[in-house]
Amino acid sequence: MKLDKAENLIRIYRDGLLNDTIPFWIKHSVDTEYGGFMFAVDRDGSRLDTDKGMWQTCRFTWMLATLYNQVEQRQEWLDLAIHGIDFISKYGFDKDGRMFFHLTRDGRPIRKRRYVFTEAFGAIAYAALYKATGQEKYATKARELFDLIIRYLTNPELTSSKYTDTRLMKGLAIPMILTVTAQELRKNLGDTSFNSYIDESIAEVRTDFMRPEFEAVLENVGVEGKFHDHFDGRMTLPGHSIEIAWFILAEAKYRNNDSELIKTGTTILDWMWEMGWDKEYGGIIYYRDVRGLPVQEYWQDMKFWWPQNEAIIATLLAYQLTGDSKYAIWHEMVHDYTYKYFPDPEYGEWYGYLHRDGRISVPLKGNIWKGPFHIPRMQLMAWQILEEIKTGI
Amino acid sequence: MKLDKAENLIRIYRDGLLNDTIPFWIKHSVDTEYGGFMFAVDRDGSRLDTDKGMWQTCRFTWMLATLYNQVEQRQEWLDLAIHGIDFISKYGFDKDGRMFFHLTRDGRPIRKRRYVFTEAFGAIAYAALYKATGQEKYATKARELFDLIIRYLTNPELTSSKYTDTRLMKGLAIPMILTVTAQELRKNLGDTSFNSYIDESIAEVRTDFMRPEFEAVLENVGVEGKFHDHFDGRMTLPGHSIEIAWFILAEAKYRNNDSELIKTGTTILDWMWEMGWDKEYGGIIYYRDVRGLPVQEYWQDMKFWWPQNEAIIATLLAYQLTGDSKYAIWHEMVHDYTYKYFPDPEYGEWYGYLHRDGRISVPLKGNIWKGPFHIPRMQLMAWQILEEIKTGI
Numbered sequence: 172m173k174l175d176k177a178e179n180l181i182r183i184y185r186d187g188l189l190n191d192t193i194p195f196w197i198k199h200s201v202d203t204e205y206g207g208f209m210f211a212v213d214r215d216g217s218r219l220d221t222d223k224g225m226w227q228t229c230r231f232t233w234m235l236a237t238l239y240n241q242v243e244q245r246q247e248w249l250d251l252a253i254h255g256i257d258f259i260s261k262y263g264f265d266k267d268g269r270m271f272f273h274l275t276r277d278g279r280p281i282r283k284r285r286y287v288f289t290e291a292f293g294a295i296a297y298a299a300l301y302k303a304t305g306q307e308k309y310a311t312k313a314r315e316l317f318d319l320i321i322r323y324l325t326n327p328e329l330t331s332s333k334y335t336d337t338r339l340m341k342g343l344a345i346p347m348i349l350t351v352t353a354q355e356l357r358k359n360l361g362d363t364s365f366n367s368y369i370d371e372s373i374a375e376v377r378t379d380f381m382r383p384e385f386e387a388v389l390e391n392v393g394v395e396g397k398f399h400d401h402f403d404g405r406m407t408l409p410g411h412s413i414e415i416a417w418f419i420l421a422e423a424k425y426r427n428n429d430s431e432l433i434k435t436g437t438t439i440l441d442w443m444w445e446m447g448w449d450k451e452y453g454g455i456i457y458y459r460d461v462r463g464l465p466v467q468e469y470w471q472d473m474k475f476w477w478p479q480n481e482a483i484i485a486t487l488l489a490y491q492l493t494g495d496s497k498y499a500i501w502h503e504m505v506h507d508y509t510y511k512y513f514p515d516p517e518y519g520e521w522y523g524y525l526h527r528d529g530r531i532s533v534p535l536k537g538n539i540w541k542g543p544f545h546i547p548r549m550q551l552m553a554w555q556i557l558e559e560i561k562t563g564i
Numbered sequence: 565m566k567l568d569k570a571e572n573l574i575r576i577y578r579d580g581l582l583n584d585t586i587p588f589w590i591k592h593s594v595d596t597e598y599g600g601f602m603f604a605v606d607r608d609g610s611r612l613d614t615d616k617g618m619w620q621t622c623r624f625t626w627m628l629a630t631l632y633n634q635v636e637q638r639q640e641w642l643d644l645a646i647h648g649i650d651f652i653s654k655y656g657f658d659k660d661g662r663m664f665f666h667l668t669r670d671g672r673p674i675r676k677r678r679y680v681f682t683e684a685f686g687a688i689a690y691a692a693l694y695k696a697t698g699q700e701k702y703a704t705k706a707r708e709l710f711d712l713i714i715r716y717l718t719n720p721e722l723t724s725s726k727y728t729d730t731r732l733m734k735g736l737a738i739p740m741i742l743t744v745t746a747q748e749l750r751k752n753l754g755d756t757s758f759n760s761y762i763d764e765s766i767a768e769v770r771t772d773f774m775r776p777e778f779e780a781v782l783e784n785v786g787v788e789g790k791f792h793d794h795f796d797g798r799m800t801l802p803g804h805s806i807e808i809a810w811f812i813l814a815e816a817k818y819r820n821n822d823s824e825l826i827k828t829g830t831t832i833l834d835w836m837w838e839m840g841w842d843k844e845y846g847g848i849i850y851y852r853d854v855r856g857l858p859v860q861e862y863w864q865d866m867k868f869w870w871p872q873n874e875a876i877i878a879t880l881l882a883y884q885l886t887g888d889s890k891y892a893i894w895h896e897m898v899h900d901y902t903y904k905y906f907p908d909p910e911y912g913e914w915y916g917y918l919h920r921d922g923r924i925s926v927p928l929k930g931n932i933w934k935g936p937f938h939i940p941r942m943q944l945m946a947w948q949i950l951e952e953i954k955t956g957i
Contacts, residue, residue, distance in 0.1 A: 211795070211860075219857055220794045279730045331724065337672045401613045402604070402931070464612055465928040469917040470863040472925060524862040526919060532865060535858040538795070 172490070172499055177561045181554055183510070188550035193238070195520040195536070196231065196543040197251065205277050207258030210537035215518045219535060221276040225263055227542030229292035232256050233355075234547050236299035240359070241551070249303055256300050256309070259293060268319055273539060285330045287320045288344070291352045294320065298359035310360050317356055321368075324349070339394040340403065343380050346372035347415045354421065373419055377435055385461040386442040388412035402467040405460045409447020410478020413455065416440040417485040420492055433492050440485050444501060447478070452528050453508040455482050472527040476541065479509040480549035487556050521546055565883070565892055570954045574947055576903070581943035586631070588913040588929070589624065589936040590644065598670050600651030603930035608911045612928060614669040618656055620935030622685035625649050626748075627940050629692035633752070634944070642696055649693050649702070652686060661712055666932060678723045680713045681737070684745045687713070691752035703753050710749055714761075717742070732787040733796065736773050739765035740808045747814065766812055770828055778854035779835040781805035795860040798853045802840020803871020806848065809833040810878040813885055826885050833878050837894060840871070845921050846901040848875050865920040869934065872902040873942035880949050914939055 199216035200208040202223075210227045211220035232255030239248040262278030263270050270289040273282040297313035300306070323329050324345060334340070349372040353365040379396030380388050390406045393399055416439040423432035447455045455478040458471035482505045490498035512529045513521040515536075523541040524532040535541075592609035593601040595616075603620045604613035625648030632641040655671030656663050663682040666675040690706035693699070716722050717738060727733070742765040746758040772789030773781050783799045786792055809832040816825030840848045848871040851864035875898040883891035905922045906914040908929075916934040917925040928934075 213858060222794055275730060280728045281730050282727050334675050335673045337668060337674050401615055465606060465926040467926075467928075467931045467933075469866065469868075469925050473862060475862075532862050533858040533860075535860075538860045540860075 172560060172564065174561065174564050177557050177564065180506070181557045181561070184550045184554040184557070187514075188547055188554065189242075191514075191519050192521075192543060192547045192550060193234075197247070200231070200537070200543070201251065201254065202276065205258075206261070207255060207274075207278075208542075209276065210542040211539070212535065212537045214515060214522075214534040214536060216536065219538070222281065222539070223258075223274045223276060223278075224539035224542070225259070225270060225272055225274065225289045226292055227537070227539070227544065228255060228259060228263070229289065229296040230544035231542060232259065232296040233292065233299045234543055236296070236303045238547075238551070239303045240299060241555075252300060252303060256296060259296065260312075263289075263293065268315070269323075270316075285333070286344075287323045288348060290316045290320050290323075291348045294352055295355040295359075298356045302359040313356055313360065317352065317365075320349070320352070338399065340391045340399070341379075341394050343376070343388065343390050343411060343415065346375045346380070347411070347418065350415065350418045350422070354418065354425075369422060373422065373432070373435065376415060376419070376439075381435075381439065382461065387446055387459075387461045388415070388439055388443060389461065400462075402460075405462055405464065406466060406468075407443070407446065407459050407461050408457065408478075409443045409459060410455050410457070410475070410481055412439055412443040413447065413478065413485045414481040416443065417481065417488050420485065420488045423492060424488070428492060436485075437489050437493060437495075437498075440489055440498075444482075444486075447482075448501075448504075449474075449527065453504065454512070454525075454529075455479055455505065456527070473532065474512070474525040474527060474529070476513055476521055476523040477545040479505060479513065480545040483509065483549050484552050484556075487553055491556055491560055565953060565957065567954065567957050570950050570957065573899070574950045574954070577943045577947040577950070580907075581940055581947065582635075584907075584912050585914075585936060585940045585943060586627075590640070593624070593930070593936075594644065594647065595651075595669065598651075599647065599654070600671075601648065601935075602669065603935040604932070605928065605930045607908060607915075607927040607929060609929065612931070615674065615932070616651075616667045616669060616671075617932035617935070618652070618663060618665055618667065618682045619685055620930070620932070620937065621648060621652060621656070622682065622689040623937035624935060625652065625689040626685065626692045627936055629689070629696045631940075631944070632696045633692060634948075645689075645693060645696060649689060652689065653705075656682075656686065661708070662716075663709075678726070680716045681741060683709045683713050683716075684741045687745055688748040688752075691749045695752035706749055706753060710745065710758075713742070713745070731792065731794075733784045733792070734772075734787050736769070736781065736783050736804060736808065739768045739773070740804070740811065743808065743811045743815070747811065747818075762815060766815065766825070766828065769808060769812075769832075774828075774832065775854065780839055780852075780854045781808070781832055781836060782854065793855075795853075798855055798857065799859060799861075800836070800839065800852050800854050801850065801871075802836045802852060803848050803850070803868065803874055805832055805836040806840065806871065806878045807874040809836065810874065810881050813878065813881045816885060817881070821885060829878075830882050830886060830888075830891075833882055833891075837875070837879075840875075841894075841897075842867075842920065846897065847905070847918075847922075848872055848898065849920070866925065867905070867918040867920060867922070869906055869914055869916040870938040872898055872906065873938040876902065876942050877945050877949075880946055880953075884949055884953055 199212050200210050202209050207223050213219050232252050235248045235252035270293050271280040272284045272289050294313045294316035297309045301309035349368050353368040357365040379392050387407045390408050391403045416436045420436035423429045446459050449456050454474045457473050458466045458468050460466045486498045486502035520536045522531050592605050593603050595602050600616050602614055606612050625645050628641045628645035663686050664673040665677045665682050687706045687709035690702045694702035742761050746761040750758040772785050780800045783801050784796045809829045813829035816822045839852050842849045847867045850866050851859045851861050853859045879891045879895035913929045915924050
């Protein structure tokens, strides 16, 4: 990569992060009356719904503390991260220690989900706050949540299942969330004992979810790692797999460019780029069937914001770790596609939901699923990786 | 409507039913080895998944028995309806009397849902079999299932809820399913005591779900009928409301053209046509927000097969009951749109999932949600209504 190209990209990511994404959400989401954030906003930032999704609440809190920890010690970011964690601590928990998924504006619970994903986003928020403040109570809470996640994942009988025992499946989301949560807690709590969870999770992805016969990572497999030739068993989400590809590449980097981990991460990226990149319209497509059959999900060919973000990180990291120009080309392809269709030059931030051909499906900027996470995380990481690449040029 | 136009439409609906839809499913879905049906088939009828969805199993069984009861006493239809009901009776029930939602090919349960919709489709299947065979055991089972539905709907504590009590909502789907299930049981069991459920359900739709201030029928309201200004509370599904519009119009017809019922049904149709008809591309769109705001469902502007089918029935029935030429024009609009985009002239049957502009999203003909129900029900009813209209010309 040439120096001026790297510098131009840094400008796009850094300025997007600091002058667009974060200011957009600080302006439009902070609830000064009841605490926490309201992310359900229309294209122009106007309120669509006052309800509070806890995934996004935890993630924005994590993001703000992470900016404070990694970019600069800006008081506004720390104050808002504490504003977020205070709301989470006050209203986010059920009596059993589990977290709610969806609250009213004033913090009354509307829904708790079976799955422990909210708790994973809670754990990384508390860990980033510990790093930012040094307050032990945050580290304690992060560890408690991590232990709870492990307890629920290793004792499935604690959760009522949607399914009978006839065909027990397990999802890629579990080793994914464990990997990235353990990575975050290791970093912010300074505790390498989380390595074992990362090792186990990556081993599970390799053994059970990566399928050389399809050159794909499956989204669901039997609990023993068996392929099931049904809609669910054949399903792959390229954006999801590309996300775990970069979690694994980040682990390779942390472990002094471990070559086995680089090979695993780039194999996943190579497979899923081939399967997920839309050769007609560009961009990473939402669902594929590993046998090339029609999928059951009818929104399967839409272009969501987050798979594009994850592909920008993964291709850039693969380029940094391997020097293979193929990844620089892929990065350019997905960057150019993404920046052509997703950012909203008029009101700022990005659209989230496009049709396959780039038409906007819904123009809103936030809802219970979309908030300040995938975009600013990508902008921060891509900026940081490019600074490292630039140093080496 | 002119006579030659009516005769031409009859040909399209009747021939579509008898020479395309029903033969397609008889050819591709019957499981001669394990019983029941496998509906998950690709465009050309080839198998995508051997699992068995119980909604479609009950619905096809109902459809076959209904053809036998209303079109002609064809032995093949009766034999296949019994083939269906035997599988349902053998494998469809849990020990608590509730029905499963999703089975393996050999009848092992994979999933039971909280909601009692499978039981409603089971009830109409048993009732149609009673009408076809006169066997009391089918009538008994139909009544048992109806009683179970009423028990679960009037005692929500029997079902574990996805939500807390903070903002209790109720769905339009409940009075809808009660109306049509009671209508079917009344007809096939010859018992007018089901009228009270129909009266109560239509009254609930009028009082709680019809909203003159939005000129719309809401999909979800507070349990006391309150409008909630949140994503879920503002949501309307034009195809769903148009479906209940014709249930109400059918009730008006049954009750000697009851003018209040005609007014309720046509008011819903008028509102939801205005809100649901896509003035740019044609067809009935999937979701709308009653305040015109972006909805949370990102597949909101797709064109599914079933809303078009329900709109064909509703407009034709409204025309028959009112003689208002507006409804004949709307019928022509939705008929022409539907027959341009949905039928597959090469392999038969219809596509189910189109993008807003008519592009095909997934070409499959069946899955756990799509099977032989909305299309053949529309073809049969439209044919019957047109025969009546023709007689009056």
